Amino acid sequence: MRAQIITVLVVCTYLQTMAQDKGKSMQNFGKAVTDKFPTTRTFDVQYEQLTPTNFDSELFGKAFEKGRIDQHNRLKVAFNMPFYVSDSKRFILTASLRYKYETYGFDEINNVATNTTYTRENHDFHLFTTAVSATYVSSLFKKPVVYNATVLVDGNDKDVQRIKGFATATLVLKKTANTTITIGALAMLDPSSIIPLTPLFTYNHKFENSKWDIDFILPQRLLFRRDILENGRISVGTELNSESFYLNLNGENLKGIYEMNQLELKSGLTYEYRITPKVITFFKGGVNNVLFSRITERGQRTNRYVYDQKEETQGYFRVGISYNPF
Numbered sequence: 001m002r003a004q005i006i007t008v009l010v011v012c013t014y015l016q017t018m019a020q021d022k023g024k025s026m027q028n029f030g031k032a033v034t035d036k037f038p039t040t041r042t043f044d045v046q047y048e049q050l051t052p053t054n055f056d057s058e059l060f061g062k063a064f065e066k067g068r069i070d071q072h073n074r075l076k077v078a079f080n081m082p083f084y085v086s087d088s089k090r091f092i093l094t095a096s097l098r099y100k101y102e103t104y105g106f107d108e109i110n111n112v113a114t115n116t117t118y119t120r121e122n123h124d125f126h127l128f129t130t131a132v133s134a135t136y137v138s139s140l141f142k143k144p145v146v147y148n149a150t151v152l153v154d155g156n157d158k159d160v161q162r163i164k165g166f167a168t169a170t171l172v173l174k175k176t177a178n179t180t181i182t183i184g185a186l187a188m189l190d191p192s193s194i195i196p197l198t199p200l201f202t203y204n205h206k207f208e209n210s211k212w213d214i215d216f217i218l219p220q221r222l223l224f225r226r227d228i229l230e231n232g233r234i235s236v237g238t239e240l241n242s243e244s245f246y247l248n249l250n251g252e253n254l255k256g257i258y259e260m261n262q263l264e265l266k267s268g269l270t271y272e273y274r275i276t277p278k279v280i281t282f283f284k285g286g287v288n289n290v291l292f293s294r295i296t297e298r299g300q301r302t303n304r305y306v307y308d309q310k311e312e313t314q315g316y317f318r319v320g321i322s323y324n325p326f
Contacts, residue, residue: 041280042081046320048074050288052107053314059253059307063112069311071105071122074243090137096152098129102245125245125260129154144172156246161257161298165189170200178206192259192299223270235270247295254295254306261302262293266316278325285317 050072057064077099084093103124110117131152138145148168155161170184184200199218206213211226215235223237243262249255268286275281295307 041322041324042079043324044076044078044320044322046074046076046318048076048316048318051315053312055309055311056112057307057309064307065109065111067109068107069104070107071103073103075101092135094133094135096129096131096133098127098131100127100245101125102127102243125247126157127154127245128156140171144175146170156248158246158248161246168200178208180204192296192301194301194303231274233272235272236268238265238267240265246298257298258295258306259298259300260293260295263291265289265291268316279321279323281319281321283317283319286315288314288316290314 052068052070053072054066054068056066079097080094081096082092082094084091086092101124103122105122106120108117109120129152131150133148133150136147138147146169148170149165150167151163151165153160153163166186166188168184168186170182172180172182174181180202181204182200182202186198186200188196188198190196201218203216204213213225215221215223215225215237219240221237221239223235223239225233225235227233241264243264245260247258247260249258266284266286266288268284270282270284272280272282290311292302293309293311294302294305296302296305
């Protein structure tokens with residue numbers, strides 16, 4: 001699920017790719033991607049903190065623990081660099097490196113089955129991801145189309161864990177001065193994927209005689225945006241995010257390598273400010289709803305989970321800074 005959401009983020013930015021002449025297609029593609037998603041810029045650092053929340057969990061379908069998460073923080077670093085561009089500027093190869101450090105701190109925890117209360121040490125997790133992506137801009141039915149294929153390898157501080165892949169195709173159905181509509185498909189080359197083929201749809205529209213525009217990407221986001229003064233922009237809406245990491249467990253019930261997958265719906269406000277043409281900062285804040293948080297054996301589908309955790313609604317804020325020299 002995490003790889004699928006990241007893919008949707010990148011692929012759906014093609015809705016603005018073909019705004020200019022064909023000779024600038026790849027250049028416009030890069031600008032559209034980096035404008036919408038900081039994590040695709042050359043260098044990006046983000047820090048997120050979530051407010052305390054109560055949780056209850058099940059292990060193998062039976063009530064397991066209840067407690068409170070007092071601290072939950074994430075630090076993310078991303079680096080992206082194209083290393084080959086064809087003479088036509090329509091084909092590009094890009095290498096990416098990503099790192100995430102995630103920490104949890106707990107209050108007292110109650111074991112439902114034994115009715116005992118205990119404390120748990122803080123847990124921290126590391127996730128490393130490297131990827132190579134190929135993107136090609138062409139035409140289909142006399143309309144612009146973008147193809148993408150990506151292979152990625154991820155793991156934790158213990159070892160390399162998995163190799164995954166995906167492929168996408170996105171067709172620009174409509175492009176006017178104010179409106180862009182695209183459709184496409186995402187194919188996951190990952191045995192743990194619940195839905196191996198996912199439809200994609202985007203809609204971007206700038207309202208007449210207004211500074212506001214709407215940015216809709218199925219299934220990832222619905223935002224209303226407007227520029228503020230010369231270097232600022234605000235966005236209000238909802239975004240779907242996915243988080244994951246690996247666990248090396250050696251307990252009584254769980255032994256081996258497992259994956260934690262969490263799907264979150266974040267609603268609130270984003271403020272972006274361009275310090276220089278190459279340096280951009282942002283602040284996000286609002287409400288976070290965890291749709292599910294599950295642990296599976298490594299490589300297993302998310303619906304075959306061994307552990308399921310429910311969390312109450314919580315607040316969050318995220319700050320970041322990006323550097324994009326190109």
